[in-house]
Amino acid sequence: MKQIQGGVTAAKGFEAAGVEAAIKYQNRKDMALIVSKAPCTVAGTFTSNVVKAAPVLWDKQIVEHSAFAQAVVVNSGIANACTGRQGLSCCEAEAKCAGELLGVPTDAVLVASTGVIGMQIPVDKITAGIKKLVTAKADTLEAGSDAAHAIMTTDTISKEIAIETEIGGKTVTLGGMCKGSGMIHPNMCTMLGFVTTDVNISKEMLQKCVSADVVDSFNMISVDGDTSTNDTLLVLANGMAGNEEITAEGEDYDNFCKALHEITTFLAKKMAGDGEGATALFETKVIHAASKEDARTLAKSVICSSLTxxxxxxxxxxxxxxxxxxxxxxxxFDPENVDLYFESKSGKIHIFGNGVACDYSEEEATKILSDPEVTALVDMHMGDAEATAWGCDLSYDYVKINADYRS
Incomplete structure (x- = not known):
């Protein structure tokens, strides 16, 4: 397995585009398209928030009931959440417009939105944007990057990655992009994320892999404790790599899941490190916990702590x-039996053990904690389980950004 250049256009048969449609923003790309030349098996996970945006409701139906998917249309700026029947009508209009232009069924077009809750999306602008996207689509790395830029809201960087591996004697590629900076708290996979792959895999096994993966990737991040109404992760597999279809667990399935986890973990960490106003990626790794569930719970509790x-x-x-x-x-757990360390590229320091503070240098600790990526390592001394969670620091700018987000 190796990381290669690119994002959602890296896998065979996928095209993308990013254009300016002026949905809410001016003078920046704000609509994206991903399209496959062949029908795709599709899997997804969605927000557990009871308040679900219209695109989430639309996509859940496609993932669960459509024979295949072939395109995704995304807009930034307006979330199309809490928009009632009009919001669902907008999703249908998007899918119908894209389907007609691309020559695919309406129920093969997924949609996603991110931005301000409660505003209605101007359908005329969104359909005009789709026309521009279809004209601009290409299978180039640049087209994939344009799409990654177009889905950003308060993100300061675009987030994309591609992985190449071998499955069943064939070279298989996975590419991904996501957006996420605020309203980030795991209870599915808090963000918009899209993964494309040319692997040949059954719908059942793709969904199984995706559902299992998010538990230790996107579900292990938090920026601010708010689970969005729009959380969506979609994985599309068009089978164009030509490997024998993965229909059961085994070596091929395991290799695919490892590659998918490489993609999702990379993107999850990028989101955590790009939290609104953040200056550092804050990682907490819990080792030697009594159970995997305990390890996850402990790690997430630390990265979610506002005081920490x-x-x-x-x-x-x-x-x-x-x-x-x-x-x-x-x-x-027994607090008398916990060891706590801080580490970064500047070094590692033992902070707490045997129920009391260690004899450490505050100056050295400050140096370690001043790096852009900081880890708290917690040894529970109770078993063999471990888990890692990712968050970010809490700065003055977080409040500034969210105090005037709508304007």
Whole structure:
């Protein structure tokens, strides 16, 4: 397995585009298209928020009931959430317009939106944007990058990756892109994410792999504790790599799942590190926990702690906040038997052990915590399970960004 250049156009048979449609933003790309030259098996996971945006409701129906999918239309700026029947009508209009222009059925077109909740999307602008997208679509790396840029809202960087591996004697490629910076908290996969692949895999096995994967990738990130109404991860597989269809667990399935996890973990970390106002990626790794579920619970509790996040922003080794977050997580453990370390590219330091603070240098700790990627390593000394969660620091700019988000 190796990382290669590109994103959603890296796999065989996929085209993409990103254009300016002025849905809400001016003078920037705000609509994206992904389209496959062949029908795709599709799998997805969606927000667990009871308030689900219209595109989520539309896509769930396609993932669960359509024979195949072949295109995805995405807009940024307006979320099409809490928009009632008009919002669903907009989804249908998008899918119908794209389907007619691309020559695919309406129920083979997925849609996604991100942005302000409660605003209606101007259908005339969205259909005009689709026409521009269809004209601009291409299978180039640049076209994939244009699409990745077009789905950004408060993101400061676009997020894309491609992986190449071998399955069943054939070279298989996976490409992905996502957006996410605020309203990020795992309870599915908090963001918009799209993965394309030319692997030949059955719908049942693709969905099984995707559903299992998000538990340890997108579900292990948090920026601000808010689970969005629009969370969507879609994976499209067109089979053009020519491998024998994956229909059961085994070596080919395992290799595909490993490649998918490489994609989703990379994108998840990029989102966590690009949290609104963030200056650092904050990782918490829990090792030697009593169970996998405990390890996940403990790691997520730390990266979700506002007090801990603020301490990371201040480069302050305030380890008591981490112990506190571990303690209210709900997992059972003996605090006298926990070891806590901080580490980064500048080094590693033992902060807490045997129930008390270690004799460490505050100056050294501050140096470690001043790096752009910081890890809290927590050794529970209870078993063999481990898990990693990713978040970011909490800065002054987070409030500034969200205080005037609608304007």
């Amino acid at each position: 996040k603020a301490a990371i922003f201040g480069h302050d080794a305030n380890w008591g906040r981490i112990l506190c977050a571990l303690g209210y997580s709900g997992a059972k």
